[in-house]
Amino acid sequence: MAKREEFVRRRLELNEKVLRRATLGIKRFWNLDEQSYHAGALDAKTKELLGLASSLVLRCDDCITYHLVQACEKGASGAEIMETLQVGLVVGGSIVIPHMRRAVELLEQLEEQADQEKS
Amino acid sequence: MAKREEFVRRRLELNEKVLRRATLGIKRFWNLDEQSYHAGALDAKTKELLGLASSLVLRCDDCITYHLVQACEKGASGAEIMETLQVGLVVGGSIVIPHMRRAVELLEQLEEQADQEKS
C-alpha cells in the first residue's frame, strides 16, 4: 500500500527534522502525546478511537490517517471505525465529509492489505 | 445537584421551542443525533466518550455537560472520564483547559450525588 507507506516515511522524516531543532518543551509535548494513547483505565483501541473522532471533528487529514491506522492495529473492526466516523460526522457536520471520504478510502486500503497478508 | 437539574430543565425547554418551529430537516437531524449514540458495534458508553472527547476539542460546554452526564449514566468510571479528557487536552491544547476545569467540577458533583443516592 504505497500511499500509507509514503505517509509513514514522510512523517518520520519530518519528525526527525522537528526533534533536531526542538526546544525542551516541544520534546516534552511529543512524549506526552505518545503516552496519552497507552492503555490505562481505557484500553489502547478505545483511546485511538477517541483520537480518531477528535481528529475528524477538527478536520486534520494527517491526524485521521495516523489514528485510523493505529486503531486498526489495536484491533478496531471496520464496523467500529464506521460508527466512530458517524459520531464525528454528526458532531462536526457536513464540513467533515471530505475528510471522512478520505478516511473510508484508507480503511478500504488497510483491509485489502490485511486480506493480502492473511492469504 | 441544582446546577445539573437546571441545565436539564433549560435544555428541555429550549428543545421544545426548537422542535415547535423546526423544519422537517431539523427534526431529522435531531433524530439522527440521538440515534448515533445507541449501542451497535461500539457500546453506548464508548460512544458517549467519543462524544465527550469531540465536544472538548470543539470547546462546547453544553455538549461536554451532556456527554459527561450520559457517559456516567452508561457506566463510565471517573478514571475513564479523566483519560478521555487527557486525550482531548493533548489533541486540542491549552485552549480547552477552561472547559476541562468545568468538566472536572461537574464530574465531582456527579460523583457526590451518586454517593448520596447510595447511602
Place this chain on the structure above:
Amino acid sequence: MAKREEFVRRRLELNEKVLRRATLGIKRFWNLDEQSYHAGALDAKTKELLGLASSLVLRCDDCITYHLVQACEKGASGAEIMETLQVGLVVGGSIVIPHMRRAVELLEQLEEQADQEKS
C-alpha cells in the same frame, strides 16, 4: 423585550470603549464590517442571512444575536430564518445545537415583540 435591549445597550457601551482606544486599523475594520452588509448585487436581507449562517457554524452567540435581529429588521420571515439555521446545522453539526436553541428563543421573542407593536 429586556434581554435584547440589554444586549444592544451593552454592545454599544463596549463598542465605545473599543473605539476610544482603537488603532486606525481597528477603526477601518469596524467600517469595513458595517459596510459589508449594505445592499449591492445581493440585497441586505440575504447578506444578513449569510452573516447568520456564518455566525452559527462558527458558534458565536453575540454574532448570531446581531445578525438575527438585523435579518428580521430587513424583512426575513420566521421560515427563512429556520431554513438558514438548518443549513448552518447541517454544515456545522450537532456542536452548533446549543447556539441554535438560543437563536430560536430569540426569534420567538422578536416575533412576540413584533406582534405587540402591531396590536
Place this chain on the structure above:
Amino acid sequence: MAKREEFVRRRLELNEKVLRRATLGIKRFWNLDEQSYHAGALDAKTKELLGLASSLVLRCDDCITYHLVQACEKGASGAEIMETLQVGLVVGGSIVIPHMRRAVELLEQLEEQADQEKS
C-alpha cells in the same frame, strides 16, 4: 475544464466508497445534507450562497468548490459570488484568504467555460 471535472469524478468515486460501507445513520446524514439545499422559503440559489459563506469561514476547499459550482448552476452571478465571499472574508478574517484565492480562480474557470458553451 479538467480540474473541475476531476473534482466531480473523484468526489463521486469516494462517495460510492463511503455509501458502500455506511451505517444507516451516515446514509441518513447524506440525504439530509442533500435535501437542505432544496428550494423552500428560501430559493435554491440563496441556500447555496449560505453553504458557500459557511464553507469559506470554516475553510474547507472541497465544500467551497461544491457550493460555488452549485450556486453558479442555480443562477448566481459573479458579482453575487464576490459579495458572498466578502461577507465570509470579513467574518472569518485573513485566515480565509488562501481559500478565497482558490475560489476566485474557480469562479474564473466557470465563467470561461460558460462563455465557451454559449459561443
Place this chain on the structure above:
Amino acid sequence: MAKREEFVRRRLELNEKVLRRATLGIKRFWNLDEQSYHAGALDAKTKELLGLASSLVLRCDDCITYHLVQACEKGASGAEIMETLQVGLVVGGSIVIPHMRRAVELLEQLEEQADQEKS
C-alpha cells in the same frame, strides 16, 4: 477590581479540583503550559502577547483574560496590547469582535487599577 479577582480565585479553585484528580499526563501538560511562557530566546512579554493573539483568534475569553493580565504584568503597554488585538482581529475576522470588546474592557480596568496603586 472585583471581576478580575473573582476570575483569579475561581481559576485557582478549579485548577485544584483538576489537579486533585489529574492523570500524570494532565499534570505534565499543566507544567509544560506554564513553562512555555518563561523567557528564553523571546522575552516573557512577547510570549504573553503570542498567547494573547492565539487566544483571541481561537476565541477563548478565559485564555484572553489570563494572557492579557500576564502581558500587562510583564510590562506590555496599552498600545502594544491594542496592536496585538489588531493582528488577532485581522487574522480572525469579525467573529472575534465580541471577545475583543471584553478584552478592551479588561484592559481599561487593569489601567485604572494601576493608576490607583500609583497614587
Place this chain on the structure above:
Amino acid sequence: MAKREEFVRRRLELNEKVLRRATLGIKRFWNLDEQSYHAGALDAKTKELLGLASSLVLRCDDCITYHLVQACEKGASGAEIMETLQVGLVVGGSIVIPHMRRAVELLEQLEEQADQEKS
C-alpha cells in the same frame, strides 16, 4: 529554493485574480491586512511572530509559510521561531503538529538558503 519561489509566484498570480474582480470591501481588507504588520508600538518582527502563532493555532499552511518567511526577513532567529511554534503547539494541541512539521522543514530551507547567499 524552488518550493518557496513557487509559493510566492502562485500567491501573486492568485492575488491578481482576486484583485481584478474584488469588491471595494475586499480591496480594503487587503490593504488593512498588509498594514497590520507594519512597525508601530510593536516592531515588525514581533508582529510577524504574532501572525505566525495565530496561523499555527488556526492551522493554515499558506498563512504559516507567509509569516515564517516574513519573520525571518524581519530578523527572527531560528530559536525565536521555535519558541513561537512551541507556544502555538501548547495552545493549539497535537492537531497543529502536521503544520508544525512543515513549518520546521521550511525554516530549514530558509536557513540553508541564507547560508548559501552568505558564502
